[in-house]
Amino acid sequence: MNYISSSGKEYVCLMQVHCHFDFKELENILKKFIGTIYQKPPVRSSVKRRTRKRNVYNIEILDHEGKFVLLKISSDPGTYMRKICHDVGIILGCGAHMRELRRIRSGIFTEKNLVTLQEVSEALYMWKNCKDETDLRKLLLPEEFATCGIPKVIIDDNAVNAITYGAMLTAPGIVAFQNFKSKDNVAILTLKGELVAIGEAEVNSSQILNMKKGIVIRPKRVIMPRDIYPRSWKKHEQ
Amino acid sequence: MQLYDFIYKIDSFCDYNNNWNIMKDLSTDEKYGYFADKRPIDILIKNSIINIDKPPGPTSHEVAYWIKQMFKVSKAGHGGTLEP
Numbered sequence: 001m002n003y004i005s006s007s008g009k010e011y012v013c014l015m016q017v018h019c020h021f022d023f024k025e026l027e028n029i030l031k032k033f034i035g036t037i038y039q040k041p042p043v044r045s046s047v048k049r050r051t052r053k054r055n056v057y058n059i060e061i062l063d064h065e066g067k068f069v070l071l072k073i074s075s076d077p078g079t080y081m082r083k084i085c086h087d088v089g090i091i092l093g094c095g096a097h098m099r100e101l102r103r104i105r106s107g108i109f110t111e112k113n114l115v116t117l118q119e120v121s122e123a124l125y126m127w128k129n130c131k132d133e134t135d136l137r138k139l140l141l142p143e144e145f146a147t148c149g150i151p152k153v154i155i156d157d158n159a160v161n162a163i164t165y166g167a168m169l170t171a172p173g174i175v176a177f178q179n180f181k182s183k184d185n186v187a188i189l190t191l192k193g194e195l196v197a198i199g200e201a202e203v204n205s206s207q208i209l210n211m212k213k214g215i216v217i218r219p220k221r222v223i224m225p226r227d228i229y230p231r232s233w234k235k236h237e238q
Numbered sequence: 239m240q241l242y243d244f245i246y247k248i249d250s251f252c253d254y255n256n257n258w259n260i261m262k263d264l265s266t267d268e269k270y271g272y273f274a275d276k277r278p279i280d281i282l283i284k285n286s287i288i289n290i291d292k293p294p295g296p297t298s299h300e301v302a303y304w305i306k307q308m309f310k311v312s313k314a315g316h317g318g319t320l321e322p
Contacts, residue, residue, distance in 0.1 A: 101321065107317075148251045193242050
């Protein structure tokens with residue numbers, strides 16, 4: 001979840017300008033907001049009001065009518081669209097503010113597979129009262145999808161339980177891997193595709209081929225509960 | 239060796255391309271765990287993501303609480319609010 005909330009965002013934002021303005025001028029002003037910007041969170045915000053640096057990747061004008069301008073903005077998390085609108089207004093000289101805002105992408109999650117609360121409620125009804133779980137299965141995305149976009153390794157059944165007990169992932173446990181660099185976040189999956197843990201790589205993936213032993217991934221967040229897979233490490237002999 | 243289909247589906251979900259390097263040919267024991275896309279529905283409910291189209295009005299926190307009640311689960315959260 002943390003990985004999703006700390007990844008890039010995309011918004012559709014409706015801005016109202018407080019006067020009649022020259023559209024060309026507005027276009028030029030908006031272009032200046034692409035790149036690295038400094039902004040102080042608005043007065044009514046729940047974060048510390050300290051000037052912060054954020055990257056704005058793109059601003060697209062979707063539509064405009066009279067004093068209203070519809071924008072599509074992609075940026076780093078924690079960028080205030082309200083502040084961008086306000087600042088554009090200041091540069092225009094007559095002020096502007098944000099009327100409406102919708103987030104259309106958060107990391108890998110887009111509007112593509114959105115469901116409404118009504119759909120959720122209907123799918124639940126079908127499952128509970130009609131014993132039909134097909135609709136429910138359609139809207140529940142297995143947690144593994146959250147690892148889309150980061151490299152993954154597949155591990156041996158025998159290594160799974162040790163990881164859930166906090167062990168490091170060592171080279172012999174790896175069945176398959178995608179390319180990654182040292183310090184990257186890497187997801188650890190079972191051969192059945194179940195998410196076991198997310199950890200930090202200790203080596204570059206190119207080194208795995210030459211490793212007979214040694215730590216490859218240091219798990220940071222274990223997702224799978226313990227003892228689903230058999231315990232296969234040796235008991236410490238006393 | 240061909241990996242389990244679902245594993246390839248994860249990456250195609252967000253058009254992520256990163257080739258798989260297979261180290262060894264191994265199969266998995268069906269006695270333990272579940273194939274990620276064939277989990278029984280009660281287990282799936284506890285470990286899933288719903289991409290909800292939240293209407294303006296209720297807060298993200300409220301919606302997460304409703305979901306929690308609807309599914310009768312002990313844990314449900316959301317991935318960040320708009321304009322905190």
